[in-house]
Amino acid sequence: MLMEFSEHIKTANVEDVVLRQPLHPPSRGTLCITGHHLLFSDREDQSCSQVLLLLRNIDAVEKRSGSTGTITIKCKDLRVLQIDIPGMEQCLNIAHSIETLSNLESVPEMYPFFYKPSDQSLDRQWGLSTLEQFFQETKGLASQWRLSTVNKHYSVCPSYPTSVIVPKCINDETLKKVAKFRQGGRFPVLCYYHHKNGMVIMRSSQPLMGANKKRCAEDERLLEAVIGNSDKGYIIDTRSIQQSQQARMTGGGFESKSCYSSWRRLHRHMEKGKSLQESLIKLVEACGDESHNMDRWLSKLENSKWLSHVQTALSTAGLVAECVERDGHSVLVHGSEGTDSSLLISTLAQLIMDPSSRTLDGFLGLLDREWVQAGHPFRKRCAHSAYSHARLQQESPVFLLLLDCVWQLWRQFPLALGFSEALLLKLATEAYSSNYGTFLCNTEQERYALGIKQKTYCLFQALLGPMNREVYINPLYEHTDLAIWPSVHPQSLQLWRGFFLRWTPQNQHLEEAQKEIKNMIIEQTSSWNKLENSVSSQEKPRVLITGGLGQLGVGLAEILRKQYGTNNVILSDVKKPPPHVFRSGPFVYADVLDYKHLRELIINNQITWLVHYSALLSAVGEANVALARKINITGLHNVLDLALENSLRLFVPSTIGAFGPSSPRDPVPDLCVQRPRTIYGVSKVHGELMGEYLHHKHGLDFRCLRYPGVISANTQPGGGTTDYAVQIFHDALSTGHHECYLRPDTRLPMMHISDCHRATVEFMEAPECQLSLRTYNIAAMSFTPEEVAQEIRKHLPQLKITYSPDSVRQTIADSWPVRFDDSNARRDWGWAPAFGLEELVSDMLHTIRNKRTNEGLPINSL
């Protein structure tokens, strides 16, 4: 923290503070004050909630003393908070700190210079588009207009940006002379070019004709050049005739008919400056009135005149748009300084006429050009808001009035604007206090001098970031090329509740409705996707297999590829595949913990079926619980989310491991108590339940089979409890001796791998209407080590088997069922195994013998 701040903070922390804020019950906690923030943390419940308030957002602090001190904080976003602080001294200290720190004058000490968002970097473009870009992008402009850099050192007009657009035939020397004839040097510049007819909107400040009716030939020439081939143009003066006449007394004035014969002048009196600020103060006061008296409310509302200002602004903007669009003439807008009402009118007129300014990007670009770069003095105008007790200086809510008018447009044309009310509310807050540097200064020159673009972040860029964009777009937006003519009847204009009554509970119901609208759009999109997927699924499925290098993946891929074509089945894993796998068809790297990458894979490859084999098996899982939890649970959630999002048919294997000692053991039905004692088992039950939940809730096509121990000659066992039943065949053919880690009478359900694959494929292909369950047991046989040894001895009588039970695996095996009841699978989708113990043993011995022969390994007992 800077020294400057700490000297203002006598009490940095207060315990046992009660915070009352709108829409929340009062809460007790700790208050903490830093150089830029007020932080309240509520530690009463486990639900630790925090309120972080930018001190700059505080408009007024009111102290009330009693046995405890109470501070009322009134914010620029119209929120009112109340804080009860136990000690009187602490209370005064806090109030004093807030008062001082919220009114700091020095720009480089303000929070935007300290704010470091993690997701943005400072070397990004600052602002949305420079005037150079605007000039290049506006088609048809270059024939009559040019970009001038006469102001490159801000020497001609301190409040203009370095480049401006002026008539092509007017040179920089002329511009310098014109600037001397306009208040603040704001000579007429182009701000809008109407494609349809080549007409433009110009803006400037008032001409300095003064009491003795001075003229400026260059100024007259410039405006004549704007008219070009057209017969006339309109000057919209935002002052009444009397006001503009009076302005001559202070050196200002207007374009007289005699000197500017091609221009017709129309006066529309627009309130600004102090009286606009007072209007806002009165309106906010009326909204806070608690007398519940209808007459009083209506008369206060009327008395504030705020809605009248809205009406005038919209109707004047409508007039400008009518001149340009309907009448086909160019318009020059100005009042006196040309930094307030002129900008308001030109911005609204553009929104009415120009569809490209109505998108989210277009609107923010317009604000950037017409307000930030055009030199609206944000710092002066937005120093305080409606609650401040400070003496009014140059505050005036012109920008807020603009946002209100845009909101009225949005109400009347709810489909024509590409942004949401939330954006307008955000801007209304940010203009007064912000983490970003966008609204910090009065002019581009000041921004340049303070290094705003190097040292702070840009609000507009942040609002267009991917996360924000979703919040700030209008889901109902439909592009229209037509002008949107607002109605300015009093009946058509409404109080902007979203802003002025933002902190009332009623507003929440309206927000819920907005949410509902968003949901309806999402629902429609998802129906679309489902239909599209359904149509495409009529063709062959596109299958992705995760954990494809485990015991089952390669074999399943082989079968699926035969059926659906090699390229329709993609194997994936985090390991490097052996060459033959790599050659056999598509293989990609995929980590189930990498959601984004997995999503990319699914979308890029138009996957419709996902077989999720990636998991840590029982014995390995017990050895590394943390990893098992990550892969088996987090990984599964990724896969479930993706399957739901993309309407995939998802296969997740469960196994015998999903049962526990309390499950029925002989046989175990599909539905029963499942209390496994291994992390593997727990994660499998979790998977079954999550999948079924998403199926019932959202229609996810989730399919799950509980495999028994799978016996395969081709793949090495991978750390399961039933692996002895594979190892025993290898041992029988090599050493002739198998040391078994289970007791001789440990009976477990087993299945030949080809049955397992066939079950998987048949189950995946079964029509949804045939499935009465989403998780099925499948069974083939059930045997003990002793029984399998006995069967092997029919082929290899010398096989010796010894038993040295391993406590981990034995415990696991003892908790498992001895037999599966798979009658539902048989009934629903016609499951029937092909291999019994006898077929299994002869097939295993045959295959392993061939394999060993091929690899040149000795074979016992031949």
Next chain:
Amino acid sequence: MEHIRLPKVEQVKLLDRVSPRKSRVGTLYLTATHTIFVESEDGQRDETWVLHSLVSSLEKSSSSSSSSSGVSLMIHCKNFQLLQFVIPEEQDCQDILLSLQRLSQPESYEELYCFAYKPNVAEEERQREWDFIDLTSEYKRMGVPNSHWKLSQANQDYKVSDTYPSEVFVPESATLPVIVGSSKFRAEDDFPPCATTTEETTQPCVAVVSLCPASALGAWRMSRFERNRQQSAGKGYENEDNYSNIKFQFLGIENIHVMRNSQQKMLEVCELRSPSMSDFLERLENSSWLKHIKAVLDAALFVAKAVSEEGVSVLVHCSDGWDRTSQVCSVASLLLEPHYRTLRGFMVLIEKDWISFGHKFSHRCNHLDGDPKEVSPIVDQFLECVWQVTEQFPCAFEFNERFLITVHHHIYSCQFGNFIGNNQKEREQLEIQKRTHSLWTYLWSNRADFINPLYRSNHSQTQGVLQPSTAPYCFKFWKGLYNRFERGVHPRQSVEDCLRTIREETEQLEEQLASHKQKISKLEEQKWTVSMNIFDKSPTAWIFSPT
């Protein structure tokens, strides 16, 4: 037909009030039921139809400043349409005026449009229309009769109260003499029946809510003398000494005359051609209209809270029992019961609290040429209160604004029989159910237009008791109704229509999806039987045998 002095006038101008340049020229026709203006421009021929029963007042002014030739005839309608014709000949205008005056103020019920309205509907079907809303099943839904409330035969053949239906529910302990006695005691023979029940009706405590403002009925602590005087005059409120366990509450809702004048002033605001914002707000305030709306909603909210939070039964009354009582009871029911916020439930609510309990529709809506002092926008206020609540809870109601406006339109149009007459007894005498059509089936068969696309029966806003805020800033001017025909003042694009399309599209997509899935599963079944053969099942097929 005998009332039509002039069936047709040509070269009539229909003025557009907002932009006079858009005024149209055409022919004006008078028929037995409608005034029809047909534009005579080539290719245009736009038609404007106005039902005679909707005409509320006519204004002829010879000095029409805007167009030098002709006499202006202004037609104000009960649905707030405002038409201004310019008729070339003074005499023609006079004839039209006199004809319309007579046609829009029929002298007997028989002349009303509902008896002439014969859409192409079979008689059998027409009869069924009247079974669509059935109050017996509504009482069943409410759970009455039960051990505390019983069906009373006291009002059979309207012996006790003309304005009550023949079947009413009263407390179990009330015997026939008590009911008759109670009705004698109350003005106009209304005895207190059961309007809405909740589980709490068993509570011994009852709150009595008087809707009249204290100034009209006397202050709560009115002197005993004054009270006795009122009682002897036959009107008054329950003497607290005689009703134990009862709380009294006065809620000030003004009488029908105040309301009528207030609406008149408010309508003048609507008719201003291009008022400034200040003009508009000032005159809106002076009309006091929103103040009255707030008073009704305040009272309804009070009743709803008493029932739901304090668990007391509530007896609501005003001076006569069919105006303010109906307003407050029905709005309170709507706040209390999600059912009444559905399309069908709302029809039931109107049927129950308004039609069957004797709101004097024909008097209040001026269906016949009658006493102008009996006319009052009581039902308009009810509909507006509902609208104000829907604006606060956009997801809580199954019906939309258009539905409320349509109901309003037909309360006045006399096209359907539902609102004809002043009570059930009159409707029976008029044989409404035998001779006219019912609005409810018409609305139901067009319900696609009336559904609020944001409504979901499981949304949090649809659950339980609604507690709208009655802070003044929550009340808006209802331009949808009062400026219904001024197209210029309404939003140019409708979110609701857009959402309705989206919802329909989503439903279509879902349907397509379902049929597609069906097709696929058929195909898959075929493919499946084929694929079964791809796998080589071992010759020694294993057979499941539990050893």
